[in-house]
Amino acid sequence: MPGGGDIAGSGLDTDLGWAIRLVSSAFRRVATESVADLPGGARAYLVLVALAGGEPPSQLALAKAVSLDRTVMTYLLDDLEAHELVTRRPDPRDRRARLVLITDTGRARLDQVRHSLAVAETRLLTDLDDHDAHQLRTLLSRVARTAQRDSVAPDEADC
Amino acid sequence: MPGGGDIAGSGLDTDLGWAIRLVSSAFRRVATESVADLPGGARAYLVLVALAGGEPPSQLALAKAVSLDRTVMTYLLDDLEAHELVTRRPDPRDRRARLVLITDTGRARLDQVRHSLAVAETRLLTDLDDHDAHQLRTLLSRVARTAQRDSVAPDEADC
DNA sequence: TATTGTTATACTCTATAACTATA
């Protein structure tokens, strides 16, 4: 049926780039609503997750942790600070740097978003059983970790 | 070590959105070189893959097959046709539509890119053994297929 | 001289609306 319906048998459905593109855009679609009331959207969520973990990092350390450019971090934090989800204070040990802290409001909002995202992710992986979904998460995380290492340390390598 | 090095223990490395974002951008990074001499880049590659498969589709059918907007398809094909990688001819059965055909030059170029991409993909998945890499490809493709179905047929559903 | 944070700029990708010619 030329000009008409589907294109069957195209090698597309085994193409890795095609799969990554579709999964990525599908995730964005299902996650948009969950992060809609976060100023800065999905990237702000990643920042809050990183901040909720440990010691207050500098903006640069934070940018590296979430794989965002430091120039993006600036106005992302401007937005988050304006909504009192994070605060910035000078680093006593380096007067160039500013430490970023998550507020109690920020933690509360993060919990809400986290819960909503969990539902959205389940919807995305709805066709996978528990084992396959866990497997996919694990493998993606492994590739992501090595990808981050490779992109962060091009000049810190042994050369 | 506040303000200094890594942020360990942040829940980030088990976050699905973070993993998808990083894998997606890492893939783009390793694939960029492979598709560099294709006018239209990664999206043009997808178009050529879809065209190499079966009967010449209309632009709209093609756009649906590769999950691109039909407005994108227009100038993507303009570019590909200018480089003689595809041709367009009127559909004898519908004078509004144009059928898209891949040329011999297009097929040859596709083969080159395909080979180069295979190397790049191997580099991306370098930390996974054969079984895990195959598993990841399979699971991603499954999620991608359902994602495409869900995004293509919101009005074709039983409502 | 190098680094942290900031600002400005440009380029890509995506989404939307409006227009034409057909059906």
Next chain:
DNA sequence: TATAGTTATAGAGTATAACAATA
């Protein structure tokens, strides 16, 4: 009235360069 293709426009995301303050 609806569909195929085209054109134009606006928005998000990303990347880069340049600057001030500090190390």
